[in-house]
Amino acid sequence: MLMRNCVMAIVACVGIMQAAATAADVSLSSLLDEMTDRAALARFPDPAYTVKQFSSYDPASTSPDKPGWFANNDRSFFVREETNNGRTEWVMLDAEGPGAIVRWWITGFAYDGTVRIYIDGAKEPVVEARVNELIGGEALVGPPLSEERARGRNLYLPIPYAKQCKVTFDQNFQLTKNRDHLLYYQINYRTYAPGTSVESFSKTGLEAAKDQIAKLQDTLLDPASVMPEDASVVEPKATIEAGETKSTVLDGPGAVCRLTVKLDAEDPVQALRSTILVMEFDGEQTVWCPVGDFFGSGVGVNKYKGWYRQVEADGTMTCWWVMPFAKQAKLSLENLGEQTVEATGSIATCPWTWDDRSMHFRTTWRQQRDMKTQSPHFDWNYLTAQGKGVFVGDTLTLLNRSNRWWGEGDEKIYVDGETFPSHFGTGSEDYYGYAWCMPQYFEAPFHAQPRAEGPRNHGNVTNTRVRLLDGIPFEKSFRFDIEVWHSRKTTVDYAATTYWYGRPSAKATVGPMPEEATQPVKYNTKPAGIVE
Secondary structure, eight states, X not given: OHHHHHHHHHHHHHHHHHHHHHOOSBOHHHHHHHHTOGGGGGBOOSSOEEXXXXXXXXXXXXXXXXXXXXXXXXXXXXXXXXXXXXXXXXXXXXXXXXXXXXXXXXXXXXXXXXXXXXXXXXXXXXXXXXXXXXXSSSSSOOTTTEEEETTEEEEOOOEEESSEEEEEESOOHHHHOOGGGXXXXXXXXXXXXXXXXXOOOOHHHHHHTHHHHHHHHHXXXXXXXXXXXXXXXXXXXXXXXXXXXXXXXXXXXXXEEEEEEEEEOSSHHHXXXXXXXXXXXXXXXXXXXXXXXXXXOOSSOOOEEOSSEEEOTTSOEEEOOOEEESSEEEEEEEEOSSSXXXXXXXEEEEOOOOOTTBOEEEEEEEEEEEEETTSSOEEEEEEEEEXXXXXXXXXXXXXXXXXXXXXXXXXXXXXXXXXXXXXXXXXXXXXXXXXXXXXXXXXXXXXXXXXXXXSTTOEEEEEEEEOSTTOXXXXXXXXXXXXXXXXSSOEEEEEEEEEEEEOTTOEESOOOOHHHHTSOOOOSOOSTTOBO
């Protein structure tokens, strides 16, 4: 009996060892875990991967020096037409693996059509669903991983594949001219380094992950719930006179894992723009940004809650970006304004072992005022960076002096010296996860429109987006442009805040802009004199 038990124990151990040895590097389960591991973005990815995008952008856009560069017919364009099982289908994505789809966005009218996902060369799709039931519906998963916001439909459930993935749609508005078939789409996907083992998506695997997904859904709606138990907290408080700077120094190694700031002033709206959050990690200044823009609020206090940032109605602003440092961190508030500012805050730090994959958190802010639209359309730069890092999000704060739509412009993202962008979008609001020019408040874990002043599209607007699985790694360089493409001749102000991680040698081309941060903020702008 003893011998039999020993043999059974040995067999069990061998089985466990074999399972561990054959476990894939990437799976649905590992990707779901990664979505709530805020520290993951602060280390350069291993296994390595790229992130690119398929979309319905207008194929007339071929080169900046050709007339179609700002073409705007960004709907129902596909990779190719093909026949599958006797059906005519149009390919939305065709990616050689190993990889994973990590974000979808669509919009349309009636959503008359079926999406099919084929994995690893299979003739039968692993997923087949009406397009609006798959993306923004509950064919695979419910909210917040799949939901509609301001007429934009989003899906964040990862779809991993070992060798290859193909996505098709069985209607084509360009041929039928039936608006029920119209489809605007964007699909972000990872491609892992050769040799990376990936467990391909399956309905069986999805069912097995049901409890994990349910927990993830709850966690994403409660961002404050994920904090290391061994975090230490300091709560600085200061009166900052005009022209003064107040700082808090932290010794490392460690990582800032939560930062809360609340400003009080006679003119709180101006204080949020003219009070600058400055961060230095290991002797290098990596963050210089107005407080309101840094937390995604933009002009004024605009309440919303997302996975990485939250703004409360009383002006308390919190972020959960993980910001590691090897030796020392210095966090400062610099008052560039003309009034006294009362500042209270909280800084939580967590243990961190600095290694050759660790990256410093970086934020770049850039503003340009009174830009003339339709003179003609043009590309406006959010961020140009050199070095090695990962792009993880952005906030656009703008002032529109017309009540007509400001955001037909597509994003164009170039990675590691690309001459044509590997991310070519379909419209500014599409990039931020909504659609059809909607001047509507919304919040979600990964994107929000906390301010849309009005009437219609007039006034101050804040759009913000963070990236988890769709964060974009770069080895040498990164460039993010967006088209300024307005439906009327007017003037607009753009202020872009970009969030990214970079190795110590990484640099952005734009530095501090104190002359812009001290400009008077136009708030609750009156409709009188609106350009129609």
